[in-house]
Amino acid sequence: MNEAQRLVDLIPRLRRYARALVGDRATADDLVQDTLERAWAKLHLYRRGTDLRAWLFTVMHNVHVNRVRATRPTDLIDDEMPELAQRAAQGDALMVRDLDRSIARLPEEQRAVLLLVTLEELSYEEVARTLDVPIGTVMSRLSRAREKLRAMMLGQSAASAKLKLVK
Amino acid sequence: MSEAPVTESDLQAYADGRLDPQRRQAVEAWLAARPEEAERIADYRKLAETLRGAYDPVYAEALPRRFGRTRAPWRRFASAAGWMTLGILIGALAGWELRETRSTLAPSADVGTLMARRAAVAHATYSPEVRHPVEVGADQEAHLVAWLSKRLGSPVRAPKLEDVGYSLVGGRLLPGDNGPVAHFMYQCSRGTRVTLYVRTDVAGNRETAFRYAEEGKVRVFYWVDRKLGYALSSGDISKDDLFKVANAVYQQLNP
Numbered sequence: 001m002n003e004a005q006r007l008v009d010l011i012p013r014l015r016r017y018a019r020a021l022v023g024d025r026a027t028a029d030d031l032v033q034d035t036l037e038r039a040w041a042k043l044h045l046y047r048r049g050t051d052l053r054a055w056l057f058t059v060m061h062n063v064h065v066n067r068v069r070a071t072r073p074t075d076l077i078d079d080e081m082p083e084l085a086q087r088a089a090q091g092d093a094l095m096v097r098d099l100d101r102s103i104a105r106l107p108e109e110q111r112a113v114l115l116l117v118t119l120e121e122l123s124y125e126e127v128a129r130t131l132d133v134p135i136g137t138v139m140s141r142l143s144r145a146r147e148k149l150r151a152m153m154l155g156q157s158a159a160s161a162k163l164k165l166v167k
Numbered sequence: 168m169s170e171a172p173v174t175e176s177d178l179q180a181y182a183d184g185r186l187d188p189q190r191r192q193a194v195e196a197w198l199a200a201r202p203e204e205a206e207r208i209a210d211y212r213k214l215a216e217t218l219r220g221a222y223d224p225v226y227a228e229a230l231p232r233r234f235g236r237t238r239a240p241w242r243r244f245a246s247a248a249g250w251m252t253l254g255i256l257i258g259a260l261a262g263w264e265l266r267e268t269r270s271t272l273a274p275s276a277d278v279g280t281l282m283a284r285r286a287a288v289a290h291a292t293y294s295p296e297v298r299h300p301v302e303v304g305a306d307q308e309a310h311l312v313a314w315l316s317k318r319l320g321s322p323v324r325a326p327k328l329e330d331v332g333y334s335l336v337g338g339r340l341l342p343g344d345n346g347p348v349a350h351f352m353y354q355c356s357r358g359t360r361v362t363l364y365v366r367t368d369v370a371g372n373r374e375t376a377f378r379y380a381e382e383g384k385v386r387v388f389y390w391v392d393r394k395l396g397y398a399l400s401s402g403d404i405s406k407d408d409l410f411k412v413a414n415a416v417y418q419q420l421n422p
Contacts, residue, residue, distance in 0.1 A: 012228070015226070019225045020218070139176040
């Protein structure tokens with residue numbers, strides 16, 4: 001099977017990672033698309049026999065870092081928007097949203113490590129290569145990301161427990 | 168049994184299930200004597216499960232259309248060709264527009280034909296878009312409709328066209344001759360798109376029958392219904408098929 005086909009086959013994985021990385025669907029798919037375009041253009045740089053998936057995550061990581069740098073100001077249109085009709089939130093969806101938000105609050109580099117390890121199950125060595133950092137850095141970022149996320153989630157459940165008590 | 172001391176990295180690797188059996192045993196023994204640490208590591212495992220549970224559904228999602236035919240070199244070519252066609256089309260329409268402006272003294276260009284022309288240009292502009300076909304997607308339909316209604320100053324609706332094979336992609340706001348215009352985009356399972364152009368302030372509050380126009384490659388059915396003018400455009404389907412969709416739109420809006 002050629003790289004082109006394998007690249008296409010990996011799109012679902014890229015989408016899953018991108019969704020966790022940036023949160024909303026449209027932005028995540030934009031990121032995947034930019035990644036694919038970049039990967040197509042740079043496919044000659046990919047060394048056959050190495051892990052195409054890890055290489056793609058490297059490409060995505062670079063694209064993402066550039067996008068984050070480039071798109072800090074958010075649109076002002078929101079001021080013009082009428083109130084959003086609130087969709088009925090199921091308990092599950094609520095929890096996932098909390099998770100989204102908690103992940104979004106992690107520093108960029110910790111988030112990438114956490115997701116590559118837990119979601120994509122890349123080996124620590126692969127993560128180090130993907131992000132181009134020493135493995136010791138991977139381990140310390142992983143540790144810090146988990147501790148922060150845990151604190152946020154514990155804080156949330158503590159807060160909601162308090163709410164229940166108060167009512 | 169002389170063991171290296173348990174490090175934080177060991178604990179992380181343990182949480183990830185990546186230790187060899189010997190080391191795992193050592194860590195388990197270490198954790199057994201430290202309930203707080205054991206709880207922390209157990210939480211890490213739960214977090215990882217939650218994370219996978221939350222995002223694995225994305226993995227199983229059907230690929231959005233924009234990834235559906237990722238033959239990139241071909242696609243790039245096709246998109247370049249598409250843009251060229253669009254350029255020619257807009258050029259042609261602009262030329263026409265110019266000619267039109269010069270002859271405005273003639274009473275030929277009524278509101279309807281002008282609207283049809285604007286709708287065709289909007290269709291040609293936005294329907295080939297892969298990245299940003301709409302401003303607000305169908306996943307936020309209530310918001311989209313509320314927003315457009317507010318900007319048009321008149322309640323507009325996005326008709327449901329599933330019965331004729333089209334689902335809403337989303338919509339956007341466009342500038343029109345007499346203020347903002349609502350533009351809805353629909354797509355069938357084969358990827359063919361139709362767009363619905365809705366403008367307010369149509370002179371005379373009247374109703375008209377369907378009328379038909381062809382602007383370049385774009386076919387347009389348009390009509391006026393009380394305060395709103397509608398134009399339904401497509402570049403890809405036959406006049407008969409477009410008529411069916413136009414009918415469905417009309418039925419939906421006039422139940």
